[in-house]
Amino acid sequence: MEKTKIESSKKSKSIMVAISVGAFVLLIFTIGFLQVFFPTDSQAVIEARYLHKQVKKERNAAEDALKKLVFDYNQKTITKEFFDKEIASLIPQYETLQKKSNILFNNLLDKKKKQRFFGFKSFKIFLGHISMPITSSLLGLILLFLFFKEEDSFYKKILLSISFVGIITGFFYIIWVFNPNKDLSYELYLSLLLVFSLIGFFIAFIATKYFYYITQTDLKLSIQSLLHFIVSD
Numbered sequence: 001m002e003k004t005k006i007e008s009s010k011k012s013k014s015i016m017v018a019i020s021v022g023a024f025v026l027l028i029f030t031i032g033f034l035q036v037f038f039p040t041d042s043q044a045v046i047e048a049r050y051l052h053k054q055v056k057k058e059r060n061a062a063e064d065a066l067k068k069l070v071f072d073y074n075q076k077t078i079t080k081e082f083f084d085k086e087i088a089s090l091i092p093q094y095e096t097l098q099k100k101s102n103i104l105f106n107n108l109l110d111k112k113k114k115q116r117f118f119g120f121k122s123f124k125i126f127l128g129h130i131s132m133p134i135t136s137s138l139l140g141l142i143l144l145f146l147f148f149k150e151e152d153s154f155y156k157k158i159l160l161s162i163s164f165v166g167i168i169t170g171f172f173y174i175i176w177v178f179n180p181n182k183d184l185s186y187e188l189y190l191s192l193l194l195v196f197s198l199i200g201f202f203i204a205f206i207a208t209k210y211f212y213y214i215t216q217t218d219l220k221l222s223i224q225s226l227l228h229f230i231v232s233d
Contacts, residue, residue: 032135035127042115043124045108052104059097066090118178126177133173140166163201 041049070092073083112121120126143163150156 019201028135028138031138032131034131037122038127039123040122040124042111045111045115047186048104048108048111052101052108055097055101055104057102059094062090062094062097066094130177131179133170135170135173136166137170140164140168140170 066087069078069083069086072078073080115122117123117126120129140163143159143166147156147159147163152157
């Protein structure tokens with residue numbers, strides 16, 4: 001009975017751990033694609049753009065009518081009386097539509113300005129820029145957690161190096177997202193690139209050296225086993 005309770009407790013614990021891990025993975029995945037669930041523009045911008053587009057269309061139609069009228073008059077297909085009458089009507093109409101179009105365009109720019117978020121065009125674009133750095137930082141933190149759980153010194157070095165790259169890169173772009181107008185200097189970019197390249201080289205060097213050592217050890221053990229078999233036989 002006691003053994004059954006222990007097994008049941010272990011099973012419940014493993015289920016909870018699996019659910020927690022699954023939920024965390026789902027959270028990271030959702031953060032990476034969070035911008036998909038938001039519109040590119042606010043409803044106010046959409047309506048302002050639609051009104052401006054309609055008036056602009058009417059203005060262009062009035063402009064085309066004026067051009068056609070002038071063309072027909074130059075081709076002598078209409079009389080001067082008809083030309084004067086039509087142009088006296090079309091010019092005020094065009095000027096009114098042009099003025100209305102300018103007002104609506106400025107209103108559209110104002111709506112776009114109000115929907116900006118931390119210097120980005122919209123909240124959706126802001127999420128698109130910040131989601132991946134957050135994902136990178138979270139994955140780096142997970143690797144850092146595994147670093148403290150790992151016992152093998154070689155894998156601890158690998159986990160620490162990769163987690164460091166993920167966390168630093170993620171936090172760098174998170175800081176940039178909240179302050180996009182102030183960029184780093186070209187020299188600092190090169191320095192960071194050099195640092196990360198050296199870290200990558202260091203990881204590759206350790207991994208190559210480690211696996212080469214494993215291969216040579218396996219080869220020596222195989223030769224020793226073969227020699228032992230031959231001598232024994």
